[in-house]
Amino acid sequence: MIRTVALATLLATPAYAGEIWVTNEKDDTVSVISTETLEVIKTYETGERPRGITFSKDYSRVYICASDSDAVQVMDPATGKILHDLPSGEDPEQFVLHPNDRHLYIANEDDAITTVVDTETRKVIAQIDVGVEPEGMAVSPDGKVAITTSETTNMAHWIDTETQKLFANTLVDSRPRHAEFVKGGSEMWVSSEIGGTVTVFDRDTQAEKGKISFEVQGVHPDRVQPVGFEFTAGDTHAFVALGPSNHVAVVNADTYEVEDYILVGRRVWHMAFNEDRSQLFTTNGVSGDVTVIDVASRKPVKTIKVGRFPWGAAYRPAS
């Protein structure tokens, strides 16, 4: 009887063990963190200045923007070996994988273009002129719309993925950094680092639906700079990284109100959830570490040392 119960408990324990992959901008490496032990278990070398990171749908390949190597590298996550490079245009900073698991939309910061690369043929299939210093990238869940935000032009550029042409440009606050489609693709959120806001757009009309401002107690407003953000299960809440304010804000995604601020490391940049979205991993650039937040209690649990200037983060289930 005891054995049965023990076995049942064991089986009922969610097998959520996985890994968080973090790119270290200054170390030219990725650190792999176990979501179970919350320790760095592996470190792999990459090209120069790795920033954006994302996995293919089946997690068999990991794409890494090696910005200063002017390439998107494709790595085998099982061995850490670089399989090949993809043509990416100059200085790729961030990218997003189209839901077709094949097309990468890459922001080329220095060239003011968005490059679309076919990961199978390894060929550039389109280059789209966008604003100056493009950075944030997003694709709608239905794959029909891609977004590029440009840091200097302060715009979100709406791209029709069928024609690979811009069909709308919307102004946002100063220095947009990150974009994301939510609520089944009906809303599009953009964070503005210098403006200190997150703007919410209606996808169909491209009209502004709401704007979120932040205020961290004891921190000068200039240092409150929203960058990366991630949504909890069901898109009910957004966790917004506030850069050098060293805090992550918890925003109610329905009322657009900030409910909490969580203290993390210095210059928090991007984030990734574990599989069941019970833990959030934030990359803290200046302090060179990753803070683990317990999503339910909204409390930081542990901070893990990684390489210098961690930037991007992505989840992969353990092999």
Place this chain on the structure above:
Amino acid sequence: MSPYLTSLRAIVLREALRFVHQRERFVAALVRPLVWLLVFAAGFRAALGLSIIPPYQTYITYETYIVPGLCGMILLFNGMQSSLSLVYDREMGSMKLLLTSPLPRGWLLFCKIVGSTGISILQVYVFLAIAAGFDITIPPMGYVAVLPALLVAGIMLGALGLVLSSFVKQLENFAGVMNFVIFPMFFLSSALYPLWKMAESSTLLHDICALNPFTHAVELIRFALYGQLNLTALAWTVASAAVFTALALWGYAPARSGIGRKR
């Protein structure tokens, strides 16, 4: 009931009665750490958060940092308060009554410490509860794990109070004790700032802090609040408690204390 237990009961009951009758004192003792926590710490909110030191596993706010120090503050002030009451007892003559009991003085003094430490611990828990109300929390297990640490730290500081009371003969001199013992002990410790921060400004100050038994009492409480045992801090606290107890016993020795002798 054995006379030992009778005396323990009587002395602890007397402490408890004093506590019940002086509710203002209880409130006043809580106001002090709360002012530190809610006013002082608020101003320094962003001052820390730059380094992770054990037992913490992530970045913390200043409020979180000073909670163990303020628990120590409650124990320290109460230890002193209880020694103050002994000086008062001496002046009023009730101490003479107590010490003429046939039981060993060591036992009587121990009962006294147990009584006052018990009250202090109660105050610490009320303080922690109020802090939790302001969302300054510690892991749930920490609230249990801290109990033995509070007991050891409380006994050490209570013994220190006894030592002082055996040397301070008059109530009026007590202000001196405040200035020369409590404040340096509190400020030259890790209660308000971590020792590495101290070392940045002066290594001498850092070394003084590292020798201060109150630092180790605070660190013992700090680690216990996070379910960890700091053996160095425990050893220092226990050793200090032993030294202070020995001194107190010597201070209250019939031949020395002046009790029963013409002053």
